Amino acid sequence: MPGEAVTLQLGPYAGSAGAHWWGLQAAALRRPAEAAELRSSALLRPAQAPGGREIHAPRLVALELKGGAGALRTGDAGAEAPVTWNGAVAAYLERGPGGASAAREEAASGSAAARGPAPAPSPLAAAQDVPSGSHVQLWSHHLNVQLHPKSLYVIRQYMHDGDCGCLEAFAQGEGLLQDPSCMEELEDRLHYFVEECDSLQGFQVLCDLHNGFSGVGAKVTELLCDEYSGKGILSWGLTPALSSVAVSRQWESPRTRRCSRAWCRWDGSLGAGCNGWVLPLQDSQRNAYRLMNTALGLVHLCAHSSLFCPLSLSGSLGLKPQPPVTFPYISYDASLSYHSSAILAAALDTLTVPYRLSSSQGSILHLAETLNFSGRKVAAAWASVPFPALHGSSLPDALCAHQDVPWKLLASCRERKGSSCFAQSVVLRGLGKDRPSSSSPGRQPRSPLHACESTERVLQRYLHTAFPGAFRWVTWLQVWGHWELQGEGVWDNSVPLLPYSTSHVLEQPCYTPAPYPQFFSPRLSRQGFLLDQAPTSSPAAVESIPVLAALQSAPVLHTLLYGLYKDLQKLNPRRCASFFSAGVEQDDFQEALHKLRTLAQCYETELEADGSEEEADSD
Structure with a gap:
């Protein structure tokens, strides 16, 4: 352990x-x-x-x-x-x-x-x-x-x-x-x-x-x-x-x-x-x-x-x-x-x-290696705080109620339209594992998610549909000794090592007693689930909430990193003389800018590469 x-x-x-x-x-x-x-x-x-x-x-x-x-x-x-x-x-x-x-x-x-x-x-x-x-x-x-x-x-x-x-x-x-x-x-x-x-x-x-x-x-x-x-x-x-x-x-x-x-x-x-x-x-x-x-x-x-x-x-x-x-x-x-x-x-x-799981052999290093291949050492965080689910509803019902994944980007960057990522680690907590579906016995499931047998399978299938590119395998090529990203097939001299996408489901919610702020909507119950209607009297304090969160290696990080690089180029160094006089050399700063742009390129897709070239031509 x-x-x-x-x-x-x-x-x-x-x-x-x-x-x-x-x-x-x-x-x-x-x-x-x-x-x-x-x-x-x-x-x-x-x-x-x-x-x-x-x-x-x-x-x-x-x-x-x-x-x-x-x-x-x-x-x-x-x-x-x-x-x-x-x-x-x-x-x-x-x-x-x-x-x-x-x-x-x-x-x-x-x-x-x-x-x-x-x-x-x-x-x-x-x-x-x-x-x-x-x-x-x-x-x-x-x-x-x-x-x-x-x-x-x-x-x-x-x-x-x-x-x-x-x-x-x-x-x-x-x-x-x-x-x-x-x-x-x-x-x-x-x-x-x-x-x-x-x-x-x-x-x-x-x-x-x-x-x-x-x-x-x-x-x-x-x-x-x-x-x-x-x-x-x-x-x-x-x-x-x-x-x-x-x-x-x-x-x-x-x-x-x-x-x-x-x-x-x-x-x-x-x-x-x-x-x-x-x-x-x-x-x-x-x-x-x-x-x-x-x-x-x-x-x-x-x-x-x-x-x-x-x-x-x-x-x-x-x-x-x-x-x-x-x-x-x-x-x-x-x-x-x-x-x-x-x-x-x-x-x-x-x-x-x-x-931190009691039942898992995962470690900090394992989590990092799931996401940091090909020089991609930056991850974007997403979270749904709280995860919107009606009291007594199932996970399939909650997920099907939203056209897109109901989480927000926590990376100081505008969200991209569409869903795309290279790898991800997703955690859902606060929903019971004993009621993954609300479909009645003998009835046709309302959706493929309702046909799953457990909340773990529901989440895995949902993520597979939302982010199909993240469900491949990382393999180690023994001949060249470096990470190689594989798609459909696996080479003869390589073995499956790590999935691009991992997910965990916990019954334990995120407990929120004081001094955690009570800034929640009155539509939430004590357990953080959505009520059918807001209470007429003063709402009770929210004691816990369900949360959905993810770490992703995703193209949105190109937008964040390259945008930061472009903004730094707009600065006039003469106006920041006191910053450099504190001990940062101009050459070191320019080297850091170069590393920032190189890091941004690790998350570049063909669409973003074309956009970057157009910006470079216009500069």
Whole structure:
């Protein structure tokens, strides 16, 4: 059985998604364990709390800036518990007379102090305390699990927030881990969690892409790749969503923009793609930094990871933002990290199922090898949160109710018309396995899906119909020693090795108690299923939801990567001199652009190749 994984959490937005993710796993642990389909030990470590109570803490190393961890930590790295830890877990979130809400307010004001171990929040307290999204400023405010004393490393050289002293550029992040003291701190914490694993399967890296943590992630994955060769490294590049208000204000046309000339100005240096109108210098520079951090982080994390997946609810990573992703049964505020990261956490908890299953031999490396052949080391994430199904209906009924797969792209790119992918890993959770069809005995099935004998077969047949190109076989050619993609036949000197498409069906839903936000439609039941009509009284809190999610190696990634490459070409380097003065050489940046374009070509189909040639001719 595959062993344990160590998670690295790099940056405030990655921390927000991680805090929600650990909360989802903690909620699942509070459920009856007789039918546990997922191994909690894959990501969590059992320990004894003061008083002998058993708890589970994430096997986690989290890097945060000064002021970004709230009440979790007030001292520097040397002020933590000694290495000779005896199994007890320190609880950093202190609860005062006013309960958890008071503790969060105290943490937000910066007056809280960690004064020693405290009991973990009880399920009752967690259920009664629903934080308001507008008041949740730090990921520690909605963290409801205990962390090991060696989990959190606060980087004192940079501030979490403010007008100066922030970690804004890729080179700043890289430079941090070139400091021997910082690298020693990271390695000490990393080795602690690795050495206690019985059988390490690999690493999960949650990393902010839009800020200087992209440089931190580049050095971290390089370290993991060098020191733990042969272990799987699955990296997730996270980017916050822009609110629709911010999008409309920033990118309205000159005719409809309601602002004075003092607020915005004309500049033709950015090219026609921006209509010539730009933000004030500070905001324009921040947007350029975001773009360059994203590109450099993507290229470097991809190079040192087994598989890399960008995750965001933003409509675009490029110069011209698009409206954020919408979900039919969720009403969320895209400007709140507390909201957007919660949706990504539900997707993460589902996408990582293949190497956490109790009944499977799958590992991080196996999942990566299903998707990363032919140089395609970037995967696109899709998710349906929640998966739309009527209470009591069957999976065939739910799937047949939609013309297209009812999921949304989480890769900051416009969705392509039609369905196409090279390979995929799909997980459906939260639907019972004992009622795959609602057809009456002796009656002709309403569809081929209704004729299937199990939910597993229903999903496999549905995916085969929706994505026929993903149901072939990867084979290993012993003569030449490289991956070769086979279609109908198999060569004499090759053997079937991996399917292009894998799927898993779980009965266990995604549990969503507080502090997970209650931003769901009133048409959802407690179990996250659709009601025939909205309740007349106040709707009950949604305790769990079904989720459908997938990782795909697909042509849509050409649109994402090549679009990012084209936007970077529009930037005027003279306007970004401060970015390069932080430590990025122009030649290194141009080399990264070349690698980005080469990576985009791995996902190119004939149609996209013709489009790229036409664009090149017009440049």
